[in-house]
Amino acid sequence: MRIAVISTYTHPTRLRIKEPSIMQSAVPELIAGLCPEHAEVEIFNEKEVDLPMDRHWDLVFFSYLHSYYEHTKVLSTLFRQRGMTTVAGGRHANHFPDDAQAHFDAVITGEPESNVPALIADFEQGRLQKRYALPSSGPTAIRPYRYELIDFEHNKVRLPGIEASRGCPFRCNFCVLTGHERYRYRPVAQVLDEIQTRMRWNPNYLGLMKDAFIFLDNNLGGSPKYLRELCEALIPLKKTWGCALTFNVLKDESLVKLMAKAGCRYVYTGLESLNPESIKAMNKGQNTLSEVDAVIRRVFSSGILLSFGLIVGSDGDTNEYLEKLPMYLSDLGYFSVTFLGIVCPYPETPFFRELQAENRLLPGTVSRDYDGYTLCHRPKNLHPSEVVEHFHRLCGQLGSLPNIARHYWSKLTLSNLPRYKQVITFSGPEILSIRNPLKNPARRYIAGLDALEDWDTRQMAALGLKPQQLT
Numbered sequence: 172m173r174i175a176v177i178s179t180y181t182h183p184t185r186l187r188i189k190e191p192s193i194m195q196s197a198v199p200e201l202i203a204g205l206c207p208e209h210a211e212v213e214i215f216n217e218k219e220v221d222l223p224m225d226r227h228w229d230l231v232f233f234s235y236l237h238s239y240y241e242h243t244k245v246l247s248t249l250f251r252q253r254g255m256t257t258v259a260g261g262r263h264a265n266h267f268p269d270d271a272q273a274h275f276d277a278v279i280t281g282e283p284e285s286n287v288p289a290l291i292a293d294f295e296q297g298r299l300q301k302r303y304a305l306p307s308s309g310p311t312a313i314r315p316y317r318y319e320l321i322d323f324e325h326n327k328v329r330l331p332g333i334e335a336s337r338g339c340p341f342r343c344n345f346c347v348l349t350g351h352e353r354y355r356y357r358p359v360a361q362v363l364d365e366i367q368t369r370m371r372w373n374p375n376y377l378g379l380m381k382d383a384f385i386f387l388d389n390n391l392g393g394s395p396k397y398l399r400e401l402c403e404a405l406i407p408l409k410k411t412w413g414c415a416l417t418f419n420v421l422k423d424e425s426l427v428k429l430m431a432k433a434g435c436r437y438v439y440t441g442l443e444s445l446n447p448e449s450i451k452a453m454n455k456g457q458n459t460l461s462e463v464d465a466v467i468r469r470v471f472s473s474g475i476l477l478s479f480g481l482i483v484g485s486d487g488d489t490n491e492y493l494e495k496l497p498m499y500l501s502d503l504g505y506f507s508v509t510f511l512g513i514v515c516p517y518p519e520t521p522f523f524r525e526l527q528a529e530n531r532l533l534p535g536t537v538s539r540d541y542d543g544y545t546l547c548h549r550p551k552n553l554h555p556s557e558v559v560e561h562f563h564r565l566c567g568q569l570g571s572l573p574n575i576a577r578h579y580w581s582k583l584t585l586s587n588l589p590r591y592k593q594v595i596t597f598s599g600p601e602i603l604s605i606r607n608p609l610k611n612p613a614r615r616y617i618a619g620l621d622a623l624e625d626w627d628t629r630q631m632a633a634l635g636l637k638p639q640q641l642t
Contacts, residue, residue, distance in 0.1 A: 173230075174213070177233050180217035181542075183608035192328065193597070200320060205284065229294075233260070264279065278301065281306065311358060316365075323373050328597070331373070338390075346520060354393040391414040398426065408434070413439070414439070415440065418466070424469055436588070437594055463503060474587075480511070484513045486552070506581065511565055518641055537640055540621075555617050578598070
Protein backbone atom coordinates (compact mmCIF):
# COMPACT_ATOMS: atom_id res chain seq x y z
CA MET A 172 0.00 0.00 0.00
CA ARG A 173 1.28 3.44 -0.97
CA ILE A 174 0.46 6.37 1.32
CA ALA A 175 1.18 10.09 0.89
CA VAL A 176 1.00 12.57 3.77
CA ILE A 177 0.77 16.14 2.49
CA SER A 178 1.04 19.40 4.42
CA THR A 179 -0.51 21.96 2.06
CA TYR A 180 0.49 25.62 1.87
CA THR A 181 -0.59 28.88 0.28
CA HIS A 182 1.60 31.96 0.69
CA PRO A 183 0.23 35.15 2.33
CA THR A 184 0.82 37.02 -0.94
CA ARG A 185 -1.48 34.56 -2.76
CA LEU A 186 1.38 33.94 -5.18
CA ARG A 187 3.10 30.59 -5.70
CA ILE A 188 6.05 31.22 -3.38
CA LYS A 189 7.99 28.70 -1.29
CA GLU A 190 9.18 29.79 2.13
CA PRO A 191 11.88 27.57 3.67
CA SER A 192 12.43 28.31 7.34
CA ILE A 193 13.82 26.79 10.52
CA MET A 194 10.41 25.70 11.80
CA GLN A 195 8.03 23.73 9.58
CA SER A 196 4.89 21.66 9.99
CA ALA A 197 5.84 18.24 11.37
CA VAL A 198 2.39 16.73 10.85
CA PRO A 199 3.61 14.62 7.88
CA GLU A 200 6.27 12.97 10.06
CA LEU A 201 3.70 12.51 12.83
CA ILE A 202 1.13 10.82 10.56
CA ALA A 203 3.85 8.72 8.90
CA GLY A 204 4.79 7.40 12.32
CA LEU A 205 1.25 6.07 12.76
CA CYS A 206 1.24 4.15 9.47
CA PRO A 207 1.85 0.37 9.45
CA GLU A 208 5.36 -0.92 8.73
CA HIS A 209 4.28 -2.62 5.52
CA ALA A 210 3.08 0.70 3.99
CA GLU A 211 5.28 2.69 1.61
CA VAL A 212 4.98 6.24 2.95
CA GLU A 213 6.01 9.51 1.30
CA ILE A 214 5.73 12.95 2.94
CA PHE A 215 5.43 16.36 1.28
CA ASN A 216 5.45 19.91 2.60
CA GLU A 217 4.21 22.42 0.02
CA LYS A 218 5.97 25.21 1.87
CA GLU A 219 9.21 23.60 0.68
CA VAL A 220 8.43 21.69 -2.55
CA ASP A 221 5.79 21.37 -5.29
CA LEU A 222 3.68 18.22 -5.27
CA PRO A 223 4.36 15.64 -7.98
CA MET A 224 0.89 15.72 -9.50
CA ASP A 225 1.60 12.77 -11.79
CA ARG A 226 2.12 10.31 -8.93
CA HIS A 227 -0.42 7.79 -7.66
CA TRP A 228 -1.04 6.72 -4.06
CA ASP A 229 -3.67 4.45 -2.59
CA LEU A 230 -4.33 6.73 0.37
CA VAL A 231 -3.60 10.45 0.77
CA PHE A 232 -3.69 12.28 4.12
CA PHE A 233 -4.01 16.07 3.99
CA SER A 234 -2.98 18.39 6.82
CA TYR A 235 -4.03 22.02 6.30
CA LEU A 236 -4.90 25.29 7.99
CA HIS A 237 -8.15 27.22 7.49
CA SER A 238 -6.66 29.47 4.82
CA TYR A 239 -5.34 26.47 2.86
CA TYR A 240 -8.74 24.78 2.65
CA GLU A 241 -9.71 25.93 -0.85
CA HIS A 242 -6.34 24.83 -2.24
CA THR A 243 -6.49 21.51 -0.36
CA LYS A 244 -9.95 20.57 -1.59
CA VAL A 245 -8.83 21.30 -5.16
CA LEU A 246 -5.96 18.83 -4.71
CA SER A 247 -8.28 16.29 -3.09
CA THR A 248 -10.80 16.54 -5.93
CA LEU A 249 -8.10 16.07 -8.55
CA PHE A 250 -6.68 13.05 -6.74
CA ARG A 251 -10.12 11.48 -6.23
CA GLN A 252 -10.83 11.82 -9.95
CA ARG A 253 -7.78 9.61 -10.52
CA GLY A 254 -8.98 6.93 -8.10
CA MET A 255 -7.09 7.92 -4.97
CA THR A 256 -8.71 7.94 -1.52
CA THR A 257 -8.23 11.21 0.37
CA VAL A 258 -8.47 12.07 4.08
CA ALA A 259 -8.82 15.48 5.76
CA GLY A 260 -7.73 16.20 9.32
CA GLY A 261 -6.87 19.09 11.62
CA ARG A 262 -8.74 21.91 13.32
CA HIS A 263 -10.64 23.07 10.24
CA ALA A 264 -11.88 19.55 9.51
CA ASN A 265 -12.82 19.17 13.16
CA HIS A 266 -15.01 22.28 13.10
CA PHE A 267 -16.41 21.89 9.56
CA PRO A 268 -16.68 18.12 9.05
CA ASP A 269 -19.83 18.33 6.92
CA ASP A 270 -18.22 20.74 4.47
CA ALA A 271 -14.99 18.74 4.37
CA GLN A 272 -16.87 15.48 3.87
CA ALA A 273 -18.12 16.77 0.51
CA HIS A 274 -14.54 16.98 -0.80
CA PHE A 275 -12.70 14.11 0.92
CA ASP A 276 -13.44 10.41 1.23
CA ALA A 277 -12.97 10.50 5.01
CA VAL A 278 -12.62 13.14 7.70
CA ILE A 279 -10.76 12.79 11.00
CA THR A 280 -12.17 14.99 13.75
CA GLY A 281 -10.19 13.53 16.64
CA GLU A 282 -6.51 13.25 17.48
CA PRO A 283 -4.40 11.25 15.02
CA GLU A 284 -2.92 8.65 17.40
CA SER A 285 -6.21 6.81 17.84
CA ASN A 286 -7.86 7.62 14.50
CA VAL A 287 -5.18 7.23 11.82
CA PRO A 288 -4.42 3.54 12.56
CA ALA A 289 -8.15 2.78 12.75
CA LEU A 290 -8.79 4.49 9.41
CA ILE A 291 -5.93 2.66 7.67
CA ALA A 292 -7.14 -0.69 9.03
CA ASP A 293 -10.66 0.01 7.74
CA PHE A 294 -9.31 1.11 4.37
CA GLU A 295 -7.31 -2.08 3.94
CA GLN A 296 -10.37 -4.15 4.79
CA GLY A 297 -12.61 -2.26 2.36
CA ARG A 298 -14.85 -0.69 5.01
CA LEU A 299 -13.66 2.93 5.17
CA GLN A 300 -15.97 5.15 7.24
CA LYS A 301 -16.88 8.74 6.36
CA ARG A 302 -15.83 10.14 9.72
CA TYR A 303 -13.39 9.16 12.48
CA ALA A 304 -13.76 10.65 15.95
CA LEU A 305 -12.28 8.13 18.36
CA PRO A 306 -11.36 9.71 21.73
CA SER A 307 -7.81 10.69 22.56
CA SER A 308 -5.56 7.99 23.97
CA GLY A 309 -3.68 10.59 26.01
CA PRO A 310 -0.20 12.11 25.64
CA THR A 311 1.55 8.79 26.31
CA ALA A 312 0.13 7.53 22.99
CA ILE A 313 2.11 10.08 20.96
CA ARG A 314 4.38 8.02 18.72
CA PRO A 315 7.92 8.95 17.56
CA TYR A 316 8.02 10.89 14.32
CA ARG A 317 9.48 9.43 11.11
CA TYR A 318 12.50 11.73 11.13
CA GLU A 319 14.28 9.69 8.48
CA LEU A 320 11.70 10.89 5.92
CA ILE A 321 12.73 14.55 6.27
CA ASP A 322 14.71 15.78 3.27
CA PHE A 323 16.95 18.59 4.52
CA GLU A 324 18.04 19.35 0.94
CA HIS A 325 14.72 21.06 0.17
CA ASN A 326 15.06 23.32 3.21
CA LYS A 327 18.66 23.68 4.31
CA VAL A 328 17.86 25.63 7.50
CA ARG A 329 15.12 23.38 8.84
CA LEU A 330 15.46 21.78 12.25
CA PRO A 331 13.80 18.54 13.40
CA GLY A 332 10.97 18.98 15.88
CA ILE A 333 9.34 17.07 18.72
CA GLU A 334 6.25 17.40 20.92
CA ALA A 335 6.54 17.32 24.70
CA SER A 336 3.06 18.70 25.34
CA ARG A 337 -0.16 19.70 23.61
CA GLY A 338 -2.61 22.49 24.26
CA CYS A 339 -2.31 25.54 26.51
CA PRO A 340 -3.80 26.36 29.95
CA PHE A 341 -4.63 29.96 28.99
CA ARG A 342 -7.84 31.15 27.32
CA CYS A 343 -6.91 34.01 24.96
CA ASN A 344 -10.07 34.96 23.09
CA PHE A 345 -8.47 34.85 19.62
CA CYS A 346 -6.69 31.48 20.05
CA VAL A 347 -7.90 28.34 18.26
CA LEU A 348 -7.01 26.25 21.33
CA THR A 349 -9.37 28.09 23.69
CA GLY A 350 -12.20 25.84 24.77
CA HIS A 351 -11.14 23.01 22.45
CA GLU A 352 -7.85 21.54 23.61
CA ARG A 353 -6.81 21.03 27.24
CA TYR A 354 -3.18 21.14 28.25
CA ARG A 355 -1.35 17.82 28.79
CA TYR A 356 2.21 16.56 28.50
CA ARG A 357 4.20 13.42 27.74
CA PRO A 358 6.42 11.59 30.25
CA VAL A 359 9.89 13.18 30.23
CA ALA A 360 11.58 9.79 29.74
CA GLN A 361 9.54 9.23 26.57
CA VAL A 362 10.58 12.61 25.15
CA LEU A 363 14.26 12.02 25.90
CA ASP A 364 14.22 8.56 24.34
CA GLU A 365 12.82 9.98 21.10
CA ILE A 366 15.52 12.68 21.00
CA GLN A 367 18.34 10.23 21.71
CA THR A 368 17.28 7.26 19.59
CA ARG A 369 14.98 8.53 16.80
CA MET A 370 15.78 12.12 15.93
CA ARG A 371 17.82 12.87 12.80
CA TRP A 372 19.87 16.06 12.51
CA ASN A 373 20.33 18.71 9.82
CA PRO A 374 23.72 17.97 8.17
CA ASN A 375 23.98 21.26 6.27
CA TYR A 376 26.34 24.19 6.83
CA LEU A 377 29.30 21.94 7.80
CA GLY A 378 27.49 20.58 10.82
CA LEU A 379 26.63 23.95 12.39
CA MET A 380 23.03 22.79 12.91
CA LYS A 381 23.87 19.32 14.19
CA ASP A 382 22.38 18.39 17.59
CA ALA A 383 19.87 21.25 17.32
CA PHE A 384 16.09 20.80 17.40
CA ILE A 385 12.86 22.60 18.26
CA PHE A 386 9.91 21.79 20.49
CA LEU A 387 6.72 22.08 18.43
CA ASP A 388 4.49 22.63 21.48
CA ASN A 389 2.00 25.49 21.49
CA ASN A 390 3.26 26.39 24.98
CA LEU A 391 6.17 24.38 26.37
CA GLY A 392 5.78 26.30 29.63
CA GLY A 393 2.14 25.40 30.22
CA SER A 394 3.32 23.67 33.40
CA PRO A 395 6.44 25.34 34.85
CA LYS A 396 6.95 22.28 37.08
CA TYR A 397 7.00 19.99 34.05
CA LEU A 398 9.31 22.37 32.16
CA ARG A 399 11.77 22.27 35.07
CA GLU A 400 11.74 18.48 35.08
CA LEU A 401 12.24 18.41 31.32
CA CYS A 402 15.16 20.87 31.47
CA GLU A 403 16.91 18.95 34.23
CA ALA A 404 16.71 15.81 32.09
CA LEU A 405 17.99 17.63 28.96
CA ILE A 406 21.18 18.97 30.55
CA PRO A 407 23.26 15.76 30.09
CA LEU A 408 22.25 15.50 26.40
CA LYS A 409 24.13 18.71 25.51
CA LYS A 410 21.71 19.56 22.69
CA THR A 411 20.64 22.99 21.45
CA TRP A 412 16.92 23.69 21.21
CA GLY A 413 14.23 26.30 20.84
CA CYS A 414 10.58 26.52 21.82
CA ALA A 415 7.46 28.66 22.05
CA LEU A 416 5.96 29.57 25.39
CA THR A 417 3.89 32.29 27.03
CA PHE A 418 5.49 35.45 28.34
CA ASN A 419 4.68 34.75 32.00
CA VAL A 420 7.18 31.86 32.11
CA LEU A 421 10.02 34.24 31.30
CA LYS A 422 9.38 36.22 34.49
CA ASP A 423 10.87 33.33 36.50
CA GLU A 424 14.60 34.11 36.47
CA SER A 425 15.69 30.75 37.89
CA LEU A 426 13.64 28.86 35.30
CA VAL A 427 15.09 30.94 32.45
CA LYS A 428 18.62 30.18 33.64
CA LEU A 429 17.78 26.48 33.90
CA MET A 430 16.45 26.50 30.33
CA ALA A 431 19.69 28.07 29.13
CA LYS A 432 21.74 25.49 31.03
CA ALA A 433 19.66 22.74 29.40
CA GLY A 434 20.54 24.04 25.92
CA CYS A 435 17.69 26.44 25.14
CA ARG A 436 18.94 29.19 22.83
CA TYR A 437 15.69 30.41 21.26
CA VAL A 438 12.26 31.28 22.62
CA TYR A 439 9.30 32.61 20.66
CA THR A 440 6.55 34.29 22.65
CA GLY A 441 3.36 35.88 21.38
CA LEU A 442 3.56 39.25 23.06
CA GLU A 443 0.94 40.31 20.44
CA SER A 444 0.85 43.99 21.43
CA LEU A 445 2.55 46.68 23.51
CA ASN A 446 -0.82 48.39 23.99
CA PRO A 447 -2.44 47.55 27.37
CA GLU A 448 -5.91 48.11 25.92
CA SER A 449 -5.26 45.60 23.13
CA ILE A 450 -3.91 43.03 25.61
CA LYS A 451 -7.05 43.51 27.70
CA ALA A 452 -9.29 43.06 24.64
CA MET A 453 -7.55 39.72 23.88
CA ASN A 454 -8.04 38.40 27.44
CA LYS A 455 -4.26 37.85 27.50
CA GLY A 456 -3.73 38.60 31.18
CA GLN A 457 -0.46 36.64 31.41
CA ASN A 458 1.32 39.47 29.56
CA THR A 459 2.30 42.27 31.97
CA LEU A 460 3.82 45.02 29.86
CA SER A 461 5.51 46.80 32.76
CA GLU A 462 7.86 43.85 33.05
CA VAL A 463 8.73 43.58 29.35
CA ASP A 464 12.00 45.52 29.49
CA ALA A 465 13.40 43.60 32.47
CA VAL A 466 12.37 40.25 31.00
CA ILE A 467 13.97 40.97 27.62
CA ARG A 468 17.32 41.88 29.20
CA ARG A 469 17.24 38.90 31.53
CA VAL A 470 16.49 36.36 28.81
CA PHE A 471 19.20 37.60 26.41
CA SER A 472 21.81 37.89 29.15
CA SER A 473 21.00 34.29 30.09
CA GLY A 474 22.03 33.19 26.59
CA ILE A 475 18.60 32.85 24.96
CA LEU A 476 17.40 34.71 21.87
CA LEU A 477 13.89 36.00 22.63
CA SER A 478 11.68 36.55 19.60
CA PHE A 479 8.27 38.23 19.62
CA GLY A 480 5.19 38.08 17.47
CA LEU A 481 3.05 41.21 17.15
CA ILE A 482 -0.39 41.70 15.61
CA VAL A 483 -2.29 44.78 14.47
CA GLY A 484 -6.03 45.39 14.18
CA SER A 485 -7.07 44.48 17.72
CA ASP A 486 -10.01 46.28 19.26
CA GLY A 487 -7.69 48.22 21.56
CA ASP A 488 -5.46 49.47 18.73
CA THR A 489 -5.49 53.12 17.75
CA ASN A 490 -3.73 55.13 15.05
CA GLU A 491 -1.62 56.83 17.71
CA TYR A 492 -0.41 53.53 19.20
CA LEU A 493 0.41 51.93 15.85
CA GLU A 494 2.26 55.04 14.67
CA LYS A 495 4.44 54.96 17.77
CA LEU A 496 4.98 51.18 17.90
CA PRO A 497 8.50 51.26 16.32
CA MET A 498 9.48 53.92 18.86
CA TYR A 499 8.22 51.78 21.74
CA LEU A 500 10.27 48.84 20.45
CA SER A 501 13.34 51.04 20.05
CA ASP A 502 12.98 52.35 23.60
CA LEU A 503 12.99 48.75 24.79
CA GLY A 504 16.12 48.07 22.74
CA TYR A 505 14.16 45.31 21.08
CA PHE A 506 14.56 44.59 17.38
CA SER A 507 13.95 40.86 16.90
CA VAL A 508 10.25 40.78 16.10
CA THR A 509 10.03 37.81 13.70
CA PHE A 510 6.28 37.78 13.05
CA LEU A 511 3.89 40.61 12.29
CA GLY A 512 0.32 39.77 11.40
CA ILE A 513 -3.25 41.06 11.40
CA VAL A 514 -5.45 39.79 14.21
CA CYS A 515 -7.54 36.89 12.92
CA PRO A 516 -10.95 35.84 14.28
CA TYR A 517 -10.65 32.10 13.56
CA PRO A 518 -14.17 30.62 13.35
CA GLU A 519 -13.90 28.35 16.40
CA THR A 520 -12.76 31.12 18.77
CA PRO A 521 -14.62 33.32 21.28
CA PHE A 522 -13.38 36.33 19.29
CA PHE A 523 -15.17 35.10 16.15
CA ARG A 524 -18.42 34.53 18.06
CA GLU A 525 -18.17 38.01 19.59
CA LEU A 526 -17.68 39.65 16.20
CA GLN A 527 -20.44 37.58 14.65
CA ALA A 528 -22.88 38.63 17.38
CA GLU A 529 -21.92 42.29 16.87
CA ASN A 530 -22.21 42.01 13.05
CA ARG A 531 -18.60 43.16 12.62
CA LEU A 532 -17.35 40.45 10.26
CA LEU A 533 -16.60 41.83 6.81
CA PRO A 534 -18.85 40.69 3.94
CA GLY A 535 -17.56 38.14 1.45
CA THR A 536 -15.15 36.52 3.91
CA VAL A 537 -14.11 32.97 2.90
CA SER A 538 -11.89 30.40 4.57
CA ARG A 539 -8.88 31.60 2.51
CA ASP A 540 -9.05 34.95 4.32
CA TYR A 541 -8.37 33.44 7.76
CA ASP A 542 -4.59 33.44 7.30
CA GLY A 543 -3.39 35.92 9.92
CA TYR A 544 -2.52 38.46 7.22
CA THR A 545 -6.01 39.50 6.08
CA LEU A 546 -8.41 41.75 7.99
CA CYS A 547 -11.71 39.88 8.41
CA HIS A 548 -13.59 42.28 10.70
CA ARG A 549 -14.16 45.94 11.51
CA PRO A 550 -12.02 46.98 14.53
CA LYS A 551 -13.58 49.33 17.07
CA ASN A 552 -11.12 52.20 16.67
CA LEU A 553 -9.76 51.83 13.14
CA HIS A 554 -11.08 51.78 9.59
CA PRO A 555 -10.06 48.59 7.71
CA SER A 556 -7.93 50.64 5.32
CA GLU A 557 -6.04 52.14 8.27
CA VAL A 558 -5.18 48.69 9.59
CA VAL A 559 -3.72 47.72 6.21
CA GLU A 560 -1.75 50.97 5.97
CA HIS A 561 -0.18 50.37 9.38
CA PHE A 562 0.54 46.74 8.51
CA HIS A 563 2.34 47.75 5.31
CA ARG A 564 4.39 50.41 7.06
CA LEU A 565 5.35 48.20 10.01
CA CYS A 566 6.35 45.27 7.78
CA GLY A 567 8.78 47.57 6.01
CA GLN A 568 10.15 49.13 9.20
CA LEU A 569 10.45 46.03 11.41
CA GLY A 570 11.76 43.82 8.60
CA SER A 571 14.37 46.30 7.39
CA LEU A 572 18.11 45.75 7.07
CA PRO A 573 18.89 48.61 9.51
CA ASN A 574 16.61 46.94 12.05
CA ILE A 575 18.51 43.66 11.64
CA ALA A 576 21.80 45.55 12.06
CA ARG A 577 20.51 47.08 15.31
CA HIS A 578 19.44 43.60 16.43
CA TYR A 579 22.93 42.20 15.81
CA TRP A 580 24.68 45.19 17.36
CA SER A 581 22.62 45.19 20.57
CA LYS A 582 22.30 41.43 21.17
CA LEU A 583 25.33 39.64 19.74
CA THR A 584 27.61 40.18 22.74
CA LEU A 585 25.11 39.76 25.58
CA SER A 586 26.12 36.14 26.25
CA ASN A 587 29.08 33.82 25.72
CA LEU A 588 27.17 30.57 26.07
CA PRO A 589 27.84 27.98 23.32
CA ARG A 590 25.88 28.58 20.10
CA TYR A 591 24.32 31.83 21.36
CA LYS A 592 26.07 33.99 18.74
CA GLN A 593 25.31 31.41 16.05
CA VAL A 594 21.59 31.55 16.89
CA ILE A 595 21.64 35.37 16.86
CA THR A 596 23.26 35.28 13.41
CA PHE A 597 20.69 32.84 12.02
CA SER A 598 17.84 35.02 13.33
CA GLY A 599 18.52 37.80 10.83
CA PRO A 600 16.69 36.14 7.90
CA GLU A 601 13.72 35.41 10.20
CA ILE A 602 13.41 39.14 10.95
CA LEU A 603 13.77 39.96 7.25
CA SER A 604 10.90 37.54 6.48
CA ILE A 605 8.44 40.00 8.04
CA ARG A 606 8.43 41.73 4.65
CA ASN A 607 7.53 38.56 2.72
CA PRO A 608 3.72 39.06 2.84
CA LEU A 609 4.13 42.31 0.88
CA LYS A 610 5.66 40.73 -2.25
CA ASN A 611 2.38 41.02 -4.18
CA PRO A 612 1.64 44.73 -4.78
CA ALA A 613 -1.89 43.89 -5.97
CA ARG A 614 -2.87 42.33 -2.65
CA ARG A 615 -5.47 44.33 -0.63
CA TYR A 616 -5.29 42.42 2.71
CA ILE A 617 -9.00 42.98 3.37
CA ALA A 618 -11.41 40.03 3.29
CA GLY A 619 -13.61 39.88 0.22
CA LEU A 620 -11.28 42.11 -1.84
CA ASP A 621 -8.52 39.63 -2.76
CA ALA A 622 -8.94 36.84 -5.29
CA LEU A 623 -7.72 33.32 -4.63
CA GLU A 624 -4.48 32.10 -6.19
CA ASP A 625 -4.70 31.96 -10.01
CA TRP A 626 -4.12 28.20 -10.20
CA ASP A 627 -6.74 27.46 -7.55
CA THR A 628 -9.23 29.84 -9.19
CA ARG A 629 -8.86 28.11 -12.55
CA GLN A 630 -9.09 24.63 -11.05
CA MET A 631 -12.14 25.49 -8.93
CA ALA A 632 -13.94 26.86 -11.98
CA ALA A 633 -13.15 23.72 -13.98
CA LEU A 634 -14.14 21.40 -11.12
CA GLY A 635 -17.30 23.29 -10.10
CA LEU A 636 -15.99 24.14 -6.62
CA LYS A 637 -16.85 27.25 -4.63
CA PRO A 638 -15.03 28.93 -1.71
CA GLN A 639 -16.35 28.24 1.76
CA GLN A 640 -18.25 31.31 3.01
CA LEU A 641 -17.65 31.96 6.73
CA THR A 642 -19.43 35.25 7.41
